[in-house]
Amino acid sequence: MTSREQPPTFGISRRERIMDELRRSGSVRVADLARDLGVAELTIRRDIGELADRGLLTRVHGGATLRSPLDTTVARAAQGAPRFRVGMVVPSLSYYWAQVVIGARASAAEQGVQLVLRGASYLASDQRRQITALLESGSVHGLLVAPENLGPDGHALLQWLESLPLPVVLIERRAPSLLALTSIEWVTTDHVLGGVLAAHHLASLGHRRVGILTSSQSPTSWQLRRGWAQAIGELGLTPTVDRNVSLDLLDGHDRGEALDDLLDEVRATATSALLVHSDPQALLVQQHAIDRGWSLPDELSIIAYDDEVAENGSPPITALRPPKQHVGRRAVEVMAARLAEGARRPAERVRLVPALHVRGSTAARADGT
Template sequence: MSDEQPPLFAIERRERILHELRQHGSVTVKRLAESLGVTEITVRRDITALADRGLVTRVHGGATLRSPLDRSVARGSDGSHSRYRIGMVVPSLSYYWPQIVTGARAAATAAQSQLVLRGASYDPADQRRQISALVDSGSVHGLVVGPETAGRDGAAILSWLEELEIPVVLVERRVPSVLALRRLEWVTTDHEFGAILAAHHLYQAGHRRIGLALPAMSPTSEHLRRGWSRGLAELGLDPSATFEYVLEDPDSESRERNLAELVDRCVAGGTTALFVHSDPQAIHLEHHCVDRGIRIPEDLAIVAYDDEIAENGEPPITALRPPKAHIGRLAVETLVSRLDEGPRRPVRRTRVLPELIVRESSQTATAPSPA
């Protein structure tokens, strides 16, 4: 009976190599070949396979645990190397952001790069935790992120991102000018112009008493508020003929009470149109009006912002549509351009216009008479 050990399969050898690295931090080809009972050529092939998967860093004569300085990326399924490994962190994987991710993936593929996606929440601490995980992995060349930008928490995240050694592109976010940060780049929808488009659309339909309904915590709300104010001022509307209302979360138990108060205010003040952010809020508002016998658009016209599900309203709701997939593509293209050209390239900050999609909720056979 032979005392010789049976030969190890490739997967077993590579698991042993990783085990040795976790224990000692580094290994040599010669020592591994002796302990595994294989040739040094076989060990080098195993190390290469592990490095191609981004699990180890190859060094002369052996390997180490993945080094933060190792910016190489794994091989693709066709055996080719990607140019860059791009980390992406977004605050939602279920609303608004999936189309942005789709556009980002398409741009990464076109640039022969990998996109590593992490979903966070709107909690700044969670956003920073997810971004840190990618940075600390040492495996990404740059970041595309949609972090909090408002208040003290937002300022802290943005200042931290500004100081990272790898380039960062904000997506659907921008830095408040008061922070005067110079390195961060961004690609965002021009939400302010979207609100101006909404104001002009309703004005041209004959509405002169128009309300604005926004959630308090949305990162988009402040941009819409500024654009709305500009639009009304440019149209010469009396500020007393409009009002702003704070919407509660659409899943809140007090949602119906909140909507009832909004509609009561419209009826009492003769308001004939509302600009609402976002789609779910607009659809709930529409349902509430129908239940009360208020006709859409004859008694109250509605324009929504986001155009995720607005077309599913009854009647379908007019909406401003941010070019989400295009925003994702541009963000990745901006990052790849930075990685290709280096720090000498001027900082790029891009705004893209949303599109007004007119549907039945704001169209009337006979427009209201100007007040």
């Protein structure tokens, strides 16, 4: 047996190993699994077939991927009547949310839950319209939603959700304490901690003058800012650049001017590191700095938040990654438990920790400034 080979695994244990690898990397190859698990490729193909029949993955040539939102095949295990039918409304079916949906679908197949997915926008009125359509269908037992939660419109939407006669689990959202809502549950990444972790990473590299750039349209930004402000105060760092703007939504001319203005401020304030949310903004800042002749990360370290495309930067961008698929999985688990146990179950509100992935865009500051 070579150093890479493992003792043979059997039955459910082998299939659990396949799913663990899928959740870790997003895809698997039959040949690699057969070698690593010490079984024939035919055995792995049968395992993949069984998992696909349960709706847990999507078969592709030579292997499998996590269940894709584009996979319209019906799992054999789901052909019978599901235990519960749950509506799911998210503000986008791409970028960040596609991973959340993949996790939710995988968990739904395991829990005997049928998901009815609807895409909305970031407008509270559109979200309410999509939720209402699910309610009027009369066929859903509960709702998984990612609603607007800020301002008068967001607060009104949350209060309406609280009043509904069926359980609601928020995804990557939570209700402000001032609303005193008691029945709504949620599963969210601890984005406040994300801001703290970003500041600690930069401080550990000797950066003392640091700035932040967040996306103005994102509900995540205020949470990141809260953690960031708390941490830089406790760490004794000097806040410099502070901008809340969506550079990726500006047209070419305005975007170029905004980036020039940002980098001029970075230079003028001797800022050595930036936290940027989200990845597209981080890539824009990095590319513009390089085009202006900056040496990165020597002149400016960049840490991104989301980690959707950050690793494609040059150099690859250090990023904090919310556990997007696990958010979807846990949301379905919380909903299934609520539907199974009813009102006697205490309300559950879950916060998951983002993971730091260190890459080449952040470097130690030799002079500690």
